[in-house]
Amino acid sequence: MAHGEEKIRAVRASYVFDQLGLEVAAMKHGVPDGTAKRWKREAKAEGDDWDKAKSAQMIAGGGIEDVVRQTLAVVVQQVQATVETIQAAPDMPPAEKVQALASLADAYNKLMAASKRLMPETDKLAVAMDVIKRLDAFVRESYPQHAGAFAELLAPFGQDLARAYG
Numbered sequence: 001m002a003h004g005e006e007k008i009r010a011v012r013a014s015y016v017f018d019q020l021g022l023e024v025a026a027m028k029h030g031v032p033d034g035t036a037k038r039w040k041r042e043a044k045a046e047g048d049d050w051d052k053a054k055s056a057q058m059i060a061g062g063g064i065e066d067v068v069r070q071t072l073a074v075v076v077q078q079v080q081a082t083v084e085t086i087q088a089a090p091d092m093p094p095a096e097k098v099q100a101l102a103s104l105a106d107a108y109n110k111l112m113a114a115s116k117r118l119m120p121e122t123d124k125l126a127v128a129m130d131v132i133k134r135l136d137a138f139v140r141e142s143y144p145q146h147a148g149a150f151a152e153l154l155a156p157f158g159q160d161l162a163r164a165y166g
Contacts, residue, residue, distance in 0.1 A: 003031060008039050009155040015040075016053045016158075047163040056129050079108055128161045 007029060014025035015036075026036035040050045082104055086097050132154065139150045 003035065007031060008043075009159070011036050011039065012043070012050060012053075012159070013155055015050055016057050019054065019058065022050075043159075048159050049162065053129075053158075053162040075108065075111055079104060128164075129158075132158065132161070 010029045011022075011025050011031055014020045014028055015022055018025070020028065022036050022040060023033050026033050043050055083101065086092065086100050086104075089097070092100075136150065136154065140147050
């Protein structure tokens, strides 16, 4: 059974924006699992990576960003506690203290570099998605008479953004 562009956009929107699994998104819209997988694969070949868009949406919604922020907060606390413990250890030789502090600093720097490397792939798309969400809220609140037309444009424009930034 052939499905139109609206059905493809609906499955993509459920996968990306509602954060559903692909199988669940397909089921929600009455599409076979294999068809949804094919659509996702074909979209990626055309420059619309649904997984990157989903990740960007999660970041724009605060999901991954919150996890990274919490993880970094815990690491910073542990670094501070470890530094205090090293400084307060009277039986620890100075050379050993220096080695422990250098190792701690190296691990901290590697963690910071890794977190920066993880984010660039979806950072631009996340910002674009956040802007779209804010524009959507603005249109609904300030110009409710245009909300229907805006919603109609939003899904295909989201795909265009994904191709441009994804």
